[in-house]
Structure formats: structure tokens, C-alpha cells
Amino acid sequence: MKPQATVALVLALSGNALAQTATATPPALDALLSEVRLLRLAIERQTAVVARSQVLVARLSTQEQRLIRARALQESLESRMADFKAEEDQTRGAIERVEAALDNPARAAQRKDIEGELRSMQDRLKTLEKSASDLQARRAVADQNAENERVRLEELESQLLREDFSGREKR
Numbered sequence: 001m002k003p004q005a006t007v008a009l010v011l012a013l014s015g016n017a018l019a020q021t022a023t024a025t026p027p028a029l030d031a032l033l034s035e036v037r038l039l040r041l042a043i044e045r046q047t048a049v050v051a052r053s054q055v056l057v058a059r060l061s062t063q064e065q066r067l068i069r070a071r072a073l074q075e076s077l078e079s080r081m082a083d084f085k086a087e088e089d090q091t092r093g094a095i096e097r098v099e100a101a102l103d104n105p106a107r108a109a110q111r112k113d114i115e116g117e118l119r120s121m122q123d124r125l126k127t128l129e130k131s132a133s134d135l136q137a138r139r140a141v142a143d144q145n146a147e148n149e150r151v152r153l154e155e156l157e158s159q160l161l162r163e164d165f166s167g168r169e170k171r
Contacts (some may be wrong), residue, residue, distance in 0.1 A: 056160055063153045070146035077139040084132040091125045 098118045101107050107114065 052163070056156070056163060060153070060156045060160060063149065063156050067146065067149040067153050070142065070149045074139065074142045074146050077135055077142055081132060081135045081139060084128055084135060088125065088128045088132065091121055091128060095121045095125065 095118065098114055098121060101114050102111065102118065
């Protein structure tokens with residue numbers, strides 16, 4: 001039976017008993033009153049336990065979401081880094097082909113255009129390398145943030161396991 005229903009039943013019975021006769025002995029009435037008080041305390045404790053558990057579960061849920069976002073950022077940066085690496089490799093290959101074309105005597109007439117193309121590709125490669133370096137630094141920060149969020153989540157999970165939800169006083 002639920003504590004609230006028990007309290008209501010006890011109050012109803014005690015009210016009827018007092019209204020019917022005055023034959024109830026004072027010790028029995030004191031025992032009944034003591035039981036009602038104990039039930040009220042149990043309900044108050046249970047309410048406090050429920051509130052604590054709800055707060056802890058909400059904090060745990062929020063921390064899980066923070067960890068999910070941190071890991072998504074890590075994955076996004078990793079994907080972008082892979083894209084930059086692939087583009088760097090393509091640009092290096094194109095530079096090698098253009099340098100080979102410069103050495104080709106059959107293309108001597110186009111040498112000026114080829115040199116301009118080579119400079120453009122080398123500039124692009126420097127830009128890609130700089131961007132990849134910046135992404136690497138952002139990834140290191142994202143890795144550290146994700147690790148911090150994981151540690152916070154573990155701390156909350158540990159707190160949840162240590163929490164006493166029985167409603168008894170901790171000693």
C-alpha cells in the first residue's frame with residue numbers, strides 16, 4: 001500500500017475512533033499518533049530521495065549530451081583533417097607533374113605559364129599545410145575537452161552508484 005494511502009486510512013480510522021467513543025485508551029492513541037508521525041517522516045524522506053535522484057539523473061543526462069557533442073566535434077575535425085590531407089597529397093602530385101613539365105624541352109615555349117602554375121600550386125600547398133596545422137591544434141583541444149567531459153561523466157556515474165536512495169540517514 002502506498003504511504004499516502006496508509007496515512008489517509010490511519011487518519012480516517014483515528015478520526016472515526018475518536019468520534020465514536022472515548023473508550024480508546026491513551027496508550028493506543030499515542031501509538032497511533034506516533035505511527036502517523038513516522039509515516040509522515042517516511043513520506044518526507046521519500047520525497048527528498050526522489051528529488052535528489054531526479055537532479056542527479058538530469059545532471060547525468062546533460063553530461064552525456066556534452067560528451068556526445070565533444071565527440072561529434074572530434075569526428076568532424078578528424079574528417080576535415082583527412083580531407084585536407086587528401087588535397088595536400090593531390091597538390092603535391094600535381095606539383096611533381098608540373099615540375100616534370102618544366103624539365104621537358106618540348107614545352108619550353110610554355111615555360112612561363114608552367115612556372116606561374118607551379119607557384120600557384122606551391123602557394124596552395126602552403127595554405128593547405130597551414131590549415132591542416134590549425135585543424136590539428138583544434139583537434140588537440142577537442143580531444144582534451146572530450147576527455148574532460150568523459151571524466152566528468154564518470155564522476156557523476158560514480159556519484160550515482162554511491163548515492164543512498166533508501167531514504168536512511170548516511171553515517
